[in-house]
Amino acid sequence: CRVDWEFPDVRHYLAEDEAVTADEIHFHQGGQRLPIAEVPPLAFSEAMRDADLVVSVAGIAEDGAYWSAEVSRHRRELLQELAQMLGLQKKLRFEDNFVLFSGKLASYRIHLGSGVIHIMPGSYLCIVPAPDAKTTGKLYLPFADTDRKTSEILSKLLLLLNDHKIKDPSILAQIQSRDAG
Known part of the structure; x- marks a missing residue:
């Protein structure tokens, strides 16, 4: 089984740019791409272990020095204003570079720089947003639509505030297994 991990911004080598985006991981056997259900468990486990190691060691997701104070401040102010407009201000708490809140199934924090979510x-x-997700749709946010990460954070926040309505089995499994890990 062969594993391919896409890095869309890499042109020549990984250290060429200050930051690199890790994208999809694909599994292949006999020249054919495998559906995830057909990936040998050992190959899947080892690939995910390697990916986790790369992301945890090289990741800058929560490094406060990487995300500018201005971006975090802007996102915080924007989310506070939207929370006020939507009547959610009592459900959100802001600490450092995080917004903290609870759904009915769990409590969460989202990093305002990276959009990384933790179940408390x-x-x-x-x-993750669907690769074909539209950045603009029925609801146009002129202050957020040019900043996809802000739109992503807002979407995650609204989804998880109503976590009891989530239908996606992979998201539900992660939320429900938090006590098992």
């Missing part, structure tokens, strides 16, 4: 007290929750 600290389990990582993987929710």
